[in-house]
Amino acid sequence: MPVRVIVTGIVLVVTIAVLVYVVEFFLPLSAKSDMNVICRDTLLKMETAGGLSTNERLDMESELMTRGFLNIVANGTENEKQGEALRLHVEADYTYNKLTALFIRNNITQHMSYDKTSMSRKVIN
């Protein structure tokens, strides 16, 4: 009887560990999705403004840091007239804690990047 309790406990622990691993698998996917949304919003603002201003870049970086990104490097076309190409290139690291073995957790760093081109809609007289 005690053997059965121990075995049931071990099976339960292993099942919970598998469930935790499964849930943690989605963390970087969710972070990348959020990064795409933030960068897309910035690119849309760049289209109407004709480029990436310093304030806009700082706002985007602070939003990414709030989301958990580190070592953010953002490069964007600063000023272009209507019809010219605007490019936004953002690279950042996302660090999260992950279950790598049954009772071992490690910090995993995932490098993510966003690179999209659009066209300026600002008319410069």
Added chain:
Amino acid sequence: MDLISVIKRKKGSAVTDVVIGAAVIVFVLLPIFSFIAEKFIVLDKAQMIKDAVDMTNISTYNAMLAGSLGKEEVSLSHGEAEEIFISLLAANLNLKPDLSPMPQ
């Protein structure tokens, strides 16, 4: 031995517990996890492609003929629109200029 006596039997087997636990993990949890993960990844990829196409579509507005807008006509320079669309789509989806995939 009838069914009721089998159900009421309190004696069990540790090996059975381990086998059932492993079977639940392998045949229930892992397929469910695979299904959800694949669905999430496909939706994420579709959203990325949709965003790239949306950016490209918005940019083709630059091919609109401003002169005709004054006459309350909305018309595009088709050649310019196609050129803008193809070039930006290739840039945003990481394709060659002829929209074929880049080499790995």
